[in-house]
Amino acid sequence: MEPLGTATIFLAICFSCLVFFVIRRSRPGDKKLPPGPVPLPIIGNALQLKMNSLPQTLHKLSEKYGPVFTLYFGAERVVALYGYEAVKEALIDHADEFAARGSLPFFEKINKGQGIIFSNGEKWKEIRRFVLTTLRNYGMGKKSIEERIQEEGQRLLEKLRDTQEKPFDPTFLLSCALSNIICAIIFGKRFEYDNKRFMYAMDLFNYNFKVLSSAWGQLYTLFPSFMDFIPGPHHRAIKNMASIKEFVLEEIEEHRATLDPNGLRDFIDCFLIKMDQEKHNGGSVFTVDNLAITTSNLFAAGTETTSTTLRYGLLILLKHSEVQEKVHEEIERVVGRTRSPCMADRGQMPYTDAVIHEIQRFISLIPLNVPHAVVKDTPFRDYVIPKGTTIYPILSSVLHDDTEFPNPKEFDPQHFLHKDGTFRKSNFFMPFSAGKRICAGEGLARMTLFLFLTTILQNFMLKPLTHPKDIDLTPQLSSLGNVPQSYRLCVVPR
Incomplete structure (x- = not known):
């Protein structure tokens, strides 16, 4: 490299450092920020954050700085809340102040402030109200969706029987089965497990969850502008999100062509009718793009989180055969073999209910939570958290x-x-978070997990391919999500 070029780079770095410290020192409220490790220019606290074990790193920082501490993800200021009391105080006791969605650059690039998960302000409130109302109208918490889950459970049983007690990876089957539940609500239909478009979508979801839970995903959160120029799987993940949106747009076009205002079939139909009602409102949030992004949010969240929870749960039961045996006994006593499990059974099955809760607690699927932000300068304990700070x-x-x-x-x-x-x-x-940003699909997820797990264990014994003591339950990846180790199993008819 030419000497002049080296000198230019050196001066640029020095100038960046100076700007960083001047901005950091001049920001209002910083003197009352919670304590935390000293950040470096540009990279913030990146060197102190272990990309492959971020939850453990934050645990150690909480031991040093307390339950409320400040970090810098690159140049972005972040406040972490650690422990039940701090989390409850923020999300429940001060729900309004902590109700905004925080910065997550990967999704900001795709969603552009739209949808239900990553929008803010009145736009978010209006979309969330519409989503919750429509989901309730189309089955969440009602008998109709329970019957659909039971029917899909029977389809899954057929596929499991087809394995003929041979080893298989359950990832694909569980993704398809769980996804069909949310598909019934948003698309008004289910997909066959060999549907090529559907199979492709499942592959995209699985790939993206792994990438975003890896060091690549964390690096994108820390340095989004820089990572846009660095080769890596995060670029494919961004393209995958665009492909999911295209999948949804195709469904929207099909719905538009067959829309009957007197016979609404699903979430998309309801949204299209709302769009027509507000077509003269230039500031309406009910647009095709927002429909595509909101539906993509529901499609992705309703597929990946629940299927990964169930997949992790089966792995846990492979290791803990004594727990599996007790669940078998309870199913036998309460449900028997001649009918499908139903939600009315749950009250009589405390052990199975406890197992499902413990699976969700133990795996802590989204360990850091989806980030929040404060909507204004917010006094919190002995500190003041400046408006817009990611939480x-x-x-x-x-x-x-x-x-x-x-x-x-x-x-x-x-x-x-x-x-x-x-x-x-x-x-x-709190696996679904808490407060005003609690997962909109919590009720559906709880119902689906109970009915699918009991249906599987009513009909099969889960058999590991190795000794249970050798099964590793530590996450394969741990960042945005906790991804279980890859595994195969056999299912043996009971």
Whole structure:
């Protein structure tokens, strides 16, 4: 490199450092920020954040700086909330102040402030109200969707029987089965497991969840502008999101061509009618692009999170055969073999209910939570958090609290059982987050997990390919999400 070029780069770095410190020192409210490690120019606290074990890194930082501390993800200021009391105080006691969605550059690039997950302000409130109302009208929490889940469970059983007790990876089958539940609500139909478009979409979801939960995803969060110029799988993940949107747009066009205002079939139909009602409102949030992004949000979230939870749950039961055996016994006693499990059974199945809760607690699927932000300068404990600051209410710190859950790193259904065997509720159970940004599909996810797990275990025994003590339950990847180790199993008819 020419000397002049080297000198130019050196001066540019020095200037960037100076600008960083001047801006950081001049921002209002910084003197009252929570404590935290000293950031470096440009990269912030990147060197202190272990990309492959971010939740563990934040745990160590909380031990040093307390339950509320400040970090810099690159140049972006972030406040982390660690432990039940801090998370509850923010998301529930001060729900309005912490209701905004924080910065997550990968999704900002795709969603551009639209949809239900990554929008803000009145736009978000209006879309969320519409989504919740429509989901309720089309089955969430109602008998109709319960019957659809039961029917899809029977389709899954057929595919499991087709394995003929031979080893297989359950990822694809579970993704298809779980996705068909949300597809019934948003698209008004299910897809066959060999439908090529559907199979392609499942591959995209699975790939993206892995990439975003890897070091590549974390690096994109820290340095989005820089990572746009660096080769890597994050570029394919961005293209995948565009492909999912195209999938949804094709469904929207099909719906538009067959729309009957007197016979609405699903979420897309309801949105299209709302668009027609507001076509003269220039500021309406009900646009084709917002429909595509909102539907993509529901499609992705309703597929990947629940299917990954169930896949992780089966792996846990392979390791803990004694737990699987007790669930079998409870299903046999309450449901029997002649009918499908139903939601009315759950109240009589405290052990199975506890197992499902413990799976969600143990895996802490979205350990850092989807980031929030404060809508204004917010006094919080002894600090002031400036408006717009990204907030990470760390869910794993609540789900793994050792005062509420003895030996939290161990899988133990007794965490959700009283001594007399009845089910024990816990305010610390927050796998779906809490407050105004709690997952819109929580009720559907809970119903689906219960019905699918009981249906599978009513009909099959899960058989590992190795000794249970050798099964590794630590996440393969841990960042945005906790991704289980890849595995195969056999299902043996009971």
